[in-house]
Amino acid sequence: MKETQEPDLGLRRFLKGLGLLTGGAALLSTAPWLSSCTPGEPASTKGRKARIALIGCGSRGQYHLVMMRSIAHAEVVALCDDYKVNLDAAHAMVPSARTYTDYRKLLEDKEIDGVIIATPLGLHARMTLDAMAAGKHVFCEKAMALTLDECKSVYEAYRSSDRVLYYCMQRMFDEKYIKGIQMIREGSLGEVVGMRCHWFRNADWRREVPSPELERRINWRLYKEYSAGLMTELACHQIEVCNWAIDKMPSQICGMGDIVYWKDGREVYDSVNVTYRYSDGRKICYESLISNKYNGMEDQILCKDGTVDLTKGVFYLENDNLNSGMKQLLQQIKTRTFASIPAAGPSWRPELQSRFTPHPVISGKVSVNAGQSMVAADNDGSDIILSAFCDACLSGRRAENVVEEAYCATTLCLLGNMAMEEGRTIEFPEQYKIPYMKF
Amino acid sequence: MFILLGCLAAAIATNIGAIIYYERPWSELFTQVGFMLTLALCLYAALWAVRLAVFIIVLIFKKLF
Numbered sequence: 001m002k003e004t005q006e007p008d009l010g011l012r013r014f015l016k017g018l019g020l021l022t023g024g025a026a027l028l029s030t031a032p033w034l035s036s037c038t039p040g041e042p043a044s045t046k047g048r049k050a051r052i053a054l055i056g057c058g059s060r061g062q063y064h065l066v067m068m069r070s071i072a073h074a075e076v077v078a079l080c081d082d083y084k085v086n087l088d089a090a091h092a093m094v095p096s097a098r099t100y101t102d103y104r105k106l107l108e109d110k111e112i113d114g115v116i117i118a119t120p121l122g123l124h125a126r127m128t129l130d131a132m133a134a135g136k137h138v139f140c141e142k143a144m145a146l147t148l149d150e151c152k153s154v155y156e157a158y159r160s161s162d163r164v165l166y167y168c169m170q171r172m173f174d175e176k177y178i179k180g181i182q183m184i185r186e187g188s189l190g191e192v193v194g195m196r197c198h199w200f201r202n203a204d205w206r207r208e209v210p211s212p213e214l215e216r217r218i219n220w221r222l223y224k225e226y227s228a229g230l231m232t233e234l235a236c237h238q239i240e241v242c243n244w245a246i247d248k249m250p251s252q253i254c255g256m257g258d259i260v261y262w263k264d265g266r267e268v269y270d271s272v273n274v275t276y277r278y279s280d281g282r283k284i285c286y287e288s289l290i291s292n293k294y295n296g297m298e299d300q301i302l303c304k305d306g307t308v309d310l311t312k313g314v315f316y317l318e319n320d321n322l323n324s325g326m327k328q329l330l331q332q333i334k335t336r337t338f339a340s341i342p343a344a345g346p347s348w349r350p351e352l353q354s355r356f357t358p359h360p361v362i363s364g365k366v367s368v369n370a371g372q373s374m375v376a377a378d379n380d381g382s383d384i385i386l387s388a389f390c391d392a393c394l395s396g397r398r399a400e401n402v403v404e405e406a407y408c409a410t411t412l413c414l415l416g417n418m419a420m421e422e423g424r425t426i427e428f429p430e431q432y433k434i435p436y437m438k439f
Numbered sequence: 440m441f442i443l444l445g446c447l448a449a450a451i452a453t454n455i456g457a458i459i460y461y462e463r464p465w466s467e468l469f470t471q472v473g474f475m476l477t478l479a480l481c482l483y484a485a486l487w488a489v490r491l492a493v494f495i496i497v498l499i500f501k502k503l504f
Contacts, residue, residue, distance in 0.1 A: 324470070325458045325461040325467055326454055326467070326475075329453070
């Protein structure tokens with residue numbers, strides 16, 4: 001590991017913002033994974049650089065390379081891709097890095113501490129297992145794997161290994177999410193009564209293909225051989241947040257999925273509606289559609305006294321009557337006047353959504369991801385989680401619950417797909433339960 | 440003049456009632472002055488319309504009988 005004197009300002013600024021550097025240890029009960037990068041241990045890593053390799057140099061891999069530039073305690077030493085165009089593009093970004101076309105050859109390189117895996121989902125499990133077996137620390141893109149059995153294999157390999165394993169569930173390292181979940185768990189907005197998440201886009205999810213034989217490799221998200229579609233690519237983040245908010249796992253899953261608009265030979269759904277039911281009756285109502293973007297992306301946690309929209313970093317109070325008494329009086333008179341009009345029968349009147357005032361979860365500028373990017377949003381936690389991984393490569397400290405959260409979210413997404421394909425309600429299978437899960 | 444003052448008093452009373460009913464701060468007595476004046480003028484205009492109608496009806500009755 002090379003020597004450096006520069007501190008990791010990004011990670012420290014993040015931890016300071018959360019209050020962890022000034023005794024805000026209560027946050028650790030909300031986000032225990034932060035304990036792996038809190039001060040104390042890093043003294044042993046001071047002045048060293050983690051040697052990182054990137055496997056998969058596509059758009060997301062190149063995004064990580066850009067993030068790596070601002071991480072002072074790490075350097076990219078190797079790159080691997082079997083698609084020359086992407087490998088050349090990444091090499092141009094990091095000319096000093098060694099290049100490989102076979103990831104197994106890269107894993108034999110003793111001068112590498114950790115690998116970033118940014119390949120299609122279908123390759124995640126095998127590459128993660130091989131990398132850990134080769135003694136490398138691993139930072140893998142979400143989701144964990146393409147099948148439930150692969151998820152279990154990776155989880156068990158992780159449990160029996162001492163290697164660091166991170167999944168890029170960046171919301172877990174996003175300040176507005178951490179503070180929002182803390183507020184929910186403290187009960188400031190009353191009991192959580194439901195969750196409502198959606199991700200809407202109006203794009204075909206395709207990339208340009210230079211020649212037809214590359215179609216399935218470049219547009220891998222559209223084919224079941226590599227991808228589990230909207231559930232693992234988009235829903236995975238949001239389902240994880242819901243479980244995190246109430247510290248429970250849903251026990252039943254049902255849903256419907258279809259190819260509604262993009263009938264272009266793709267195999268995965270372009271429209272999904274999935275309901276996850278917890279044992280106490282609370283539900284996650286999940287919806288994703290990529291032929292209409294009106295609703296954008298939202299992660300809403302519905303509480304008895306308010307709603308938190310974690311995506312925007314704001315909360316709304318149920319009885320937040322910021323209107324003056326006079327305005328409320330006039331509104332009431334208006335409502336009662338119209339209520340007397342029999343619009344569709346004697347007992348019906350329109351119950352329109354009230355206007356609520358948004359209150360910020362955190363102070364200062366909040367980065368909002370409207371959900372349109374296929375690569376990433378700015379300041380969404382991706383840089384922080386990558387920095388935390390590089391820090392862990394030096395300290396060897398495994399982040400608490402990151403793998404477990406990824407396992408729970410991925411299995412739920414895969415079960416969502418199964419429920420849609422089989423058209424039935426699925427009970428969470430016993431053989432895929434792990435001790436971390438609370439039903 | 441007395442009618443206008445009466446309308447203003449009614450508007451102030453409505454505001455006080457709304458503050459009590461909706462549990463709003465008493466500062467709305469001042470912050471909602473615009474609303475109160477508008478309400479007072481509306482009441483005055485409504486009363487004026489009623490008074491005009493009564494005046495016309497009375498005039499018609501006097502002419503006829």
